[in-house]
Amino acid sequence: LREYCRRECAELLENGVRVTHLGRRDRIPKAALRALEEVERATARGTRLHLRLAIDYGSRWAITDATQTIGRWVAQGRLDPTDITPEVVRRHVAGGTPDPDLLIRTAGEQRLSDFLLWEAAYAELYFMSDFHRRERRFGGIGQPRTQRAAS
Numbered sequence: 001l002r003e004y005c006r007r008e009c010a011e012l013l014e015n016g017v018r019v020t021h022l023g024r025r026d027r028i029p030k031a032a033l034r035a036l037e038e039v040e041r042a043t044a045r046g047t048r049l050h051l052r053l054a055i056d057y058g059s060r061w062a063i064t065d066a067t068q069t070i071g072r073w074v075a076q077g078r079l080d081p082t083d084i085t086p087e088v089v090r091r092h093v094a095g096g097t098p099d100p101d102l103l104i105r106t107a108g109e110q111r112l113s114d115f116l117l118w119e120a121a122y123a124e125l126y127f128m129s130d131f132h133r134r135e136r137r138f139g140g141i142g143q144p145r146t147q148r149a150a151s
Helices: 002-014 030-042 059-075 086-094 145-150
Strands: 017-022 049-054 102-105 124-127
Touching (some): 002 017, 002 030, 017 030, 059 086
Parallel strands (some): 102 124
16 A cells, blocks of 8 residues: 555646545554555545545444444534434545445445445446356355365
């Protein structure tokens, strides 16, 4: 991540790309986090494309984190519980980024896998796979292909 940020920053700026992080920051190594924050600051005014890097991201975590933040605001008197609307939750979950119109799943999976659960509520879903190639792992890693073939 650190090398990517350093290597690509100039080209991102040149092409008007805004980079933001989506996910947990507390588990990213400090040097990598500094590089990520630097490229976010440098590209903050980009308007041609918004590149969201989903690093250590999960929707369940994002929704839980948003709920905790909203709960703190209510406890502090900064927000009345009756003012909690889907839009308020969306702003906390997605950071104000518009919901996607299209979600393309390219890895052969035909599920959301804890990815953009709130944001993808009205997105069109496109899955690039064939049913006979699917492997049901139910959250597990699964066996390497050579072992599966021998089974």
